[in-house]
Amino acid sequence: MNLGLIGFGEVGKSFVKLLKIREELLDGIKLNYIIKSNGGIYNPEGLDIKSIINHIDKNIKLEEHPNWKNINIDNIIENKDIDCLIELTSTNIKDGEPGYTHIKKALTNKIHVVTGNKGPIIHYYKELKSIADNNNRSLKVGCTTGGALPSVDVGNSCFKGSKIIEIQGVLNGTSNYIIEEMTNSKITYIEALEKAQSLKIAEANPYLDVSGYDTAAKMLIISKVVMDLDIKDIYVEGIENIGLYEIENAEKDNKKIKLIGKISSDNKNFIIEVKPQLIDKYHPLYSIDGKNKGVYYKTDILGDLTIIGGASSPLNAASSILRDLISIC
Numbered sequence: 088m089n090l091g092l093i094g095f096g097e098v099g100k101s102f103v104k105l106l107k108i109r110e111e112l113l114d115g116i117k118l119n120y121i122i123k124s125n126g127g128i129y130n131p132e133g134l135d136i137k138s139i140i141n142h143i144d145k146n147i148k149l150e151e152h153p154n155w156k157n158i159n160i161d162n163i164i165e166n167k168d169i170d171c172l173i174e175l176t177s178t179n180i181k182d183g184e185p186g187y188t189h190i191k192k193a194l195t196n197k198i199h200v201v202t203g204n205k206g207p208i209i210h211y212y213k214e215l216k217s218i219a220d221n222n223n224r225s226l227k228v229g230c231t232t233g234g235a236l237p238s239v240d241v242g243n244s245c246f247k248g249s250k251i252i253e254i255q256g257v258l259n260g261t262s263n264y265i266i267e268e269m270t271n272s273k274i275t276y277i278e279a280l281e282k283a284q285s286l287k288i289a290e291a292n293p294y295l296d297v298s299g300y301d302t303a304a305k306m307l308i309i310s311k312v313v314m315d316l317d318i319k320d321i322y323v324e325g326i327e328n329i330g331l332y333e334i335e336n337a338e339k340d341n342k343k344i345k346l347i348g349k350i351s352s353d354n355k356n357f358i359i360e361v362k363p364q365l366i367d368k369y370h371p372l373y374s375i376d377g378k379n380k381g382v383y384y385k386t387d388i389l390g391d392l393t394i395i396g397g398a399s400s401p402l403n404a405a406s407s408i409l410r411d412l413i414s415i416c
């Protein structure tokens with residue numbers, strides 16, 4: 088199988104490293120393209136992964152690689168020499184671009200897609216999935232709903248025959264980490280955010296993380312992919328106004344503050360709410376620590392199920408891209 092990678096940020100770089108780390112699993116897989124916003128590198132025989140990792144480790148710009156060319160998604164489409172596009176450009180929740188165009192072009196041209204980019208999926212999942220289905224190709228989005236946390240995989244495979252009636256998620260590692268750092272190290276919100284940025288878990292635009300919009304995007308994707316819903320009613324509140332005072336008060340009551348996204352229904356319509364909540368030790372998402380995340384599914388006849396883990400990090404996110412790629416293979 089031949090691959091093209093578009094988006095060479097933290098997750099894209101980690102994905103290239105995984106191709107080496109897991110090479111024993113990837114016999115027959117070649118990476119032909121790595122494309123950034125201003126061009127990329129291409130070799131129809133497969134790029135030399137070692138030389139790219141050398142660039143990453145030594146902080147050498149990809150533009151200085153001998154295979155550098157002025158290329159973009161259209162070259163991939165014209166050359167017709169990949170089977171799967173790994174789409175890892177930055178999330179844009181306004182209109183889903185440029186990811187939407189990349190994914191649509193790929194699927195229309197019978198190229199499988201694996202992505203971690205939430206923008207195109209919140210706006211265009213139905214359309215893109217239908218192009219994929221009509222062309223007998225896969226659109227895999229596991230990385231978009233909490234990276235390594237298999238939220239949609241579990242949601243899609245574990246509840247057959249039951250109805251999901253509610254979902255709650257702590258799905259933003261950055262916010263969870265910030266609140267925990269403020270609690271444990273008594274540092275300010277800004278100091279904790281800077282630490283999260285240095286760990287490279289925050290989005291390129293960290294406003295998405297702390298405002299609740301990243302969580303809302305992930306809940307919206309779960310509602311589309313797992314429940315086939317088209318929810319319009321979404322309330323979003325972030326963690327920007329939480330200070331040490333609120334955190335100390337929560338501690339005094341043996342409670343924790345968590346940024347929780349919830350999909351629930353009033354028997355007529357499903358709604359999504361994202362807001363910080365004070366929860367006690369009996370809440371299923373209480374024990375999620377640090378950069379970890381979690382999702383709780385409540386069903387009508389199968390009971391409740393919670394999964395916790397999948398800490399946010401570029402390598403963990405790249406691992407979920409690899410997981411989706413292997414399942415296509």
Ligand SMILES: NC(=O)C1=CN([C@@H]2O[C@H](COP(=O)(O)OP(=O)(O)OC[C@H]3O[C@@H](n4cnc5c(N)ncnc54)[C@H](OP(=O)(O)O)[C@@H]3O)[C@@H](O)[C@H]2O)C=CC1
Pocket residue numbers: 093094095096097098099122123124125175176177178185203204205230231233234287288289290291399400401404
């Ligand atoms: N970081 C994480 O832990 C996680 C991230 N994600 C998602 O994965 C995706 C990638 O994340 P991350 O690596 O952190 O993002 P970065 O912001 O670090 O990297 C984005 C990359 O996209 C490239 N890019 C932007 N516009 C274009 C374009 N028009 N054509 C080609 N390339 C373009 C950028 O190019 P250039 O280098 O030239 O600027 C850059 O290489 C995002 O959508 C994010 O939401 C999902 C789960 C976890």
Ligand SMILES: N[C@@H](CC=O)C(=O)O
Pocket residue numbers: 231233234258259260261262288289290296301399
């Ligand atoms: N910024 C996100 C990473 C991926 O979605 C987070 O902090 O969880």
